[in-house]
Amino acid sequence: MKLNDVEEKDIKNFKVLLDYFKQLSEDGITSLIEKPLLKMLDLSLPFFTNLVSKAEFRELKRITINKNVIGHNRRIHDIKFLKYPPSEKVKKYGRCNLPGQSVLYASFLAFTALNEMKPRVGDLITETTWRAKRDQSLTYCPIFKNQPLKEKFINPRTLELNQLYQNKLNIYPKNVQQQIDAFVQFVTDTFTKRVHPNSHLDYIFSAYFSNKIFHDFEDGKIEAIYYPSVQEKLSFENVAIKPEVFDKKFELAEVYDSVVVTDPSNGRGGYTMEGLGECKSFDFASGKVLWDPDKFFQPEERLKELKHYFGIKFE
16 A cells, blocks of 8 residues: 555554554463464555664663573673674564564663663673764664653653654645554554563564564664663663674673672662672673773672672682
């Protein structure tokens, strides 16, 4: 269907279809409907559209829970473990990936990344800072329609994107505007849905649209997806980047590791960490973080306690 050919009955039918998908999403996706749903999405959606923008994201933050990546509460020495996972290791849907797809997830603030990853007491975590190489911008699709869930809070970045979107939307006839807007709102709702960690199938819609954005939309030229953090109630943002783009346009600048000693499960809110070490020296040829083995933020006695209570290893 060409957007300029859309009629009132097409809009009505399209909204009924979106309502059906919304109900499926609210009810929860099961393995029984997973494959039929993906096929239905391919066959039933008459078009795909999204706002496209370009910007330089100068600095990105990531939090790695060491044991989730290397299997142990051990210091990470290989740079590859601080980036995206190999595609063959990706077994579940993510907000911006299908199973078998590797995507680099990052945030712009360390506390946003921390709240996304949700480490627990005793976890050895690694905070990394990645900086854009000179004059390296990203072509990205933003997810922007929904404002923060907190009353009276406004996200200025998504507000600005909304205004840009409205300006572009106004060039279409009114009936076409209705159809585009219904679709963009539906896509936004899938990306801003709260999903339980044990219900990865509920990411199926945003993962499906991410795949479209990365591989089909604009002939595959989209390099990243910019979307609000659900864990931060849409007040701050995350970004998902194609691995090959990340490798080409970003480089590791700083590494800092610490142990989580309190987490939000105690009912007081927030995290407390005890820093262990930092590093700004890397051997990129061999892919190694060049930690100073004799330099720690904690005294020897405290290091022994952390090793004893949490099984932390540094070698």
